[in-house]
Amino acid sequence: VRQCTELHERLESCLQWVDLMAMFVDEKITVPGAFDYKLKSVAKALHRAGQLETIWDDADGAVLNGYSAMCAARQIYAKQRTRRQHESALANIQAYNRVDTRVLIEIARFLQRRVN
DSSP states (O other), rough: OHHHHHHHHHHHHHOOOOHHHHHHHTTTOOTTTSOOOOOOHHHHHHHHHTTSOOOOSHHHOOOOOOHHHHHHHHHHHTTOOOOOHHHHHHHHHHHHHHHHHHHHHHEEEEEHHHHH
């Protein structure tokens, strides 16, 4: 845990966090087909427009949103079950979080291309 805390503190000191939703609102950035500024709305509209490669899987068993991923992980860890008992659920949570991260990176790159 100490190593994770130290790594987090080092990363925190060299990163500048940006609230993409606030940026879209403040800069009046619009995306055709996105009717709000939620991450999934913006990402799906950009994906339909061919601007993003990555998008979430809507298949059965896939995690649907960040809240459900958090709740599922909390239930697993609260019961202190072994990883082997929950491999499928944990794999779904990891896949969802991986897509979330990739989508954020792709949106940031999309915005950078539009500015430069």
